[in-house]
Amino acid sequence: MSNVFIKPLFLASLLAVLPLFASGQQTQSDVFVPIAKYLENGNAKNLSAWFSENIELVMFGQRSNCSRSQARQIMKRFFTDYTPHSFDIVHKSGVYPMTYAIGKLEGGGNKFRVTIFVKTTERGNYIQQLSIDKE
Numbered sequence: 815m816s817n818v819f820i821k822p823l824f825l826a827s828l829l830a831v832l833p834l835f836a837s838g839q840q841t842q843s844d845v846f847v848p849i850a851k852y853l854e855n856g857n858a859k860n861l862s863a864w865f866s867e868n869i870e871l872v873m874f875g876q877r878s879n880c881s882r883s884q885a886r887q888i889m890k891r892f893f894t895d896y897t898p899h900s901f902d903i904v905h906k907s908g909v910y911p912m913t914y915a916i917g918k919l920e921g922g923g924n925k926f927r928v929t930i931f932v933k934t935t936e937r938g939n940y941i942q943q944l945s946i947d948k949e
Contacts, residue, residue, distance in 0.1 A: 916929050
């Protein structure tokens with residue numbers, strides 16, 4: 815094949831593939847949309863559906879590894895003590911398969927910094943670590 819055909823073929827192939835990379839990146843960042851909603855609504859049950867089987871929770875500097883059901887109970891108690899009024903994600907980043915988001919949660923008259931680490935596996939997206947600290 816001559817260079818006359820190779821260059822246009824290469825460019826056409828590149829243009830056809832680029833949207834696939836962009837859509838994958840968009841999907842990856844969208845994982846935080848439902849998680850943010852559950853944090854804002856104080857919904858420990860739905861939030862815990864995103865937890866990995868074993869999750870690392872860091873609450874006010876206290877680090878613990880716990881099961882999904884233990885983490886659900888801890889979050890339920892947190893939401894009872896600090897009823898959420900708002901939650902906004904202020905930063906997202908990461909490299910596949912691990913992404914993270916940092917957000918601001920207001921609840922119970924307090925402000926919190928929330929960091930969420932999500933791992934993507936062949937089975938789906940799961941929260942590996944959730945950290946909550948008072949500001």
